[in-house]
Amino acid sequence: MKILVLNSGSSSLKFQLFIKEDLSVLASGLIEQIGNSSSGASLSFPDPSGLEKKLTRNDPVADHRQAIKVMAEMLQESGTLVDTSELAGIGHRVVHGGEAFHQPVRIDDTVIAAIEELVPLAPLHNPANLMGIRVTMEHTANTPQVAVFDTAFHQSIPEHAYLYALPYNLYEEHKVRRYGFHGTSHSFVARRAAAHLKKPIAELNIITLHLGNGASAAAICGGKCIDTSMGMTPLEGLVMGTRSGDLDPAILFYLGRESGLDMDELDSLLNKESGLKGICGENDMRTISQAAEQGDSQAKLALTIFSYRLKKYIGAYMAALGGVDAIVFTGGIGENSAMVRELSCQGLERLGIHLDTERNRLRQKEILEIHAADSRVSLLVIPTDEEYEIARQTLQVINKD
Ligand code: AMP
Numbered sequence: 001m002k003i004l005v006l007n008s009g010s011s012s013l014k015f016q017l018f019i020k021e022d023l024s025v026l027a028s029g030l031i032e033q034i035g036n037s038s039s040g041a042s043l044s045f046p047d048p049s050g051l052e053k054k055l056t057r058n059d060p061v062a063d064h065r066q067a068i069k070v071m072a073e074m075l076q077e078s079g080t081l082v083d084t085s086e087l088a089g090i091g092h093r094v095v096h097g098g099e100a101f102h103q104p105v106r107i108d109d110t111v112i113a114a115i116e117e118l119v120p121l122a123p124l125h126n127p128a129n130l131m132g133i134r135v136t137m138e139h140t141a142n143t144p145q146v147a148v149f150d151t152a153f154h155q156s157i158p159e160h161a162y163l164y165a166l167p168y169n170l171y172e173e174h175k176v177r178r179y180g181f182h183g184t185s186h187s188f189v190a191r192r193a194a195a196h197l198k199k200p201i202a203e204l205n206i207i208t209l210h211l212g213n214g215a216s217a218a219a220i221c222g223g224k225c226i227d228t229s230m231g232m233t234p235l236e237g238l239v240m241g242t243r244s245g246d247l248d249p250a251i252l253f254y255l256g257r258e259s260g261l262d263m264d265e266l267d268s269l270l271n272k273e274s275g276l277k278g279i280c281g282e283n284d285m286r287t288i289s290q291a292a293e294q295g296d297s298q299a300k301l302a303l304t305i306f307s308y309r310l311k312k313y314i315g316a317y318m319a320a321l322g323g324v325d326a327i328v329f330t331g332g333i334g335e336n337s338a339m340v341r342e343l344s345c346q347g348l349e350r351l352g353i354h355l356d357t358e359r360n361r362l363r364q365k366e367i368l369e370i371h372a373a374d375s376r377v378s379l380l381v382i383p384t385d386e387e388y389e390i391a392r393q394t395l396q397v398i399n400k401d
Pocket of ligand 1: 213284289331337
């Protein structure tokens with residue numbers, strides 16, 4: 001039997017097919033620019049001899065209904081999924097589970113209604129996730145479907161860390177609080193770190209740093225998240241590709257009054273024009289690192305601001321945890337940028353953090369230890385795998401039922 005994982009975005013559909021028994025990957029696909037004339041679909045899968053093969057299509061994909069159909073056709077053509085009866089379950093990534101969902105759940109009408117109710121908290125993401133769920137359920141009514149929430153891992157965060165210092169009724173009436181995101185990635189790499197260190201996760205304090213285009217940090221005590229840097233929305237916390245992360249909220253009132261920017265313009269400014277892009281005009285860390293190495297002062301500044309904010313969160317979470325056993329770097333930047341890892345650990349030696357600069361420059365697909373022999377804290381680079389984690393959690397729910 002097989003497990004299908006779907007990540008349905010507003011204009012894209014990512015999917016991965018796993019063998020249920022060992023969760024090895026059978027096929028990975030992406031349909032982009034849904035609803036746009038330039039949409040395209042691709043599917044990668046190993047042929048029987050193990051060679052990587054690729055199917056592509058360039059016909060327009062009008063909507064998510066058609067995207068699901070294209071996915072089914074391509075899986076069939078590749079021979080990886082000939083009939084939906086081969087599916088033991090389908091796992092759906094859902095961005096916002098609010099306070100309603102602390103763990104993955106089997107999807108039924110009540111769960112769909114609850115995800116719908118959370119749309120105001122994630123207006124861009126939850127409707128797209130729901131679209132994927134609804135269309136899939138029409139096609140495969142008898143296959144168990146599971147929702148895996150980005151926010152669920154953070155539901156263990158205590159009240160003193162998830163509440164903002166705002167009038168309490170805003171929490172009671174409008175659910176204004178920290179939710180946190182990237183939960184599947186944080187929980188996946190934390191478990192892998194514990195396995196690598198050969199210690200029960202219950203005995204470890206871990207800081208996980210998911211550094212991609214979106215970036216977040218999490219403080220994990222005994223396997224439970226006790227704080228995370230993203231807030232009510234994915235805008236708070238670390239510096240990101242185009243998002244500002246933390247700032248003085250009064251800047252918004254000031255800009256509104258002084259430059260006449262309205263709410264939507266301020267929203268766009270902070271989410272799309274800030275972060276690395278705001279500082280140096282470029283949001284891709286690879287390009288920024290190359291420019292910094294060639295002496296571009298604005299790129300250097302962006303890199304320094306990014307790494308300094310990261311260092312502050314490492315320090316804050318060491319305090320929140322009362323000491324840390326391991327720090328994990330993951331995500332496109334965390335896994336690949338030796339420079340960011342070096343800058344964010346620099347000067348933390350008194351806190352027991354000693355980076356081995358040579359090891360830090362090594363590259364490998366597996367877990368990489370980058371701490372020096374005398375480091376009290378283990379520093380690990382662990383490739384994240386959110387699809388695998390969704391498949392694993394989906395399987396857990398199916399096995400429980
Ligand atoms: P993600 O959102 O996890 O796919 O990560 C995307 C980010 O990772 C982008 O900013 C990329 O520039 C960055 N990235 C990927 N590869 C490298 C690399 N070799 N060096 C620095 N940054 C990288």
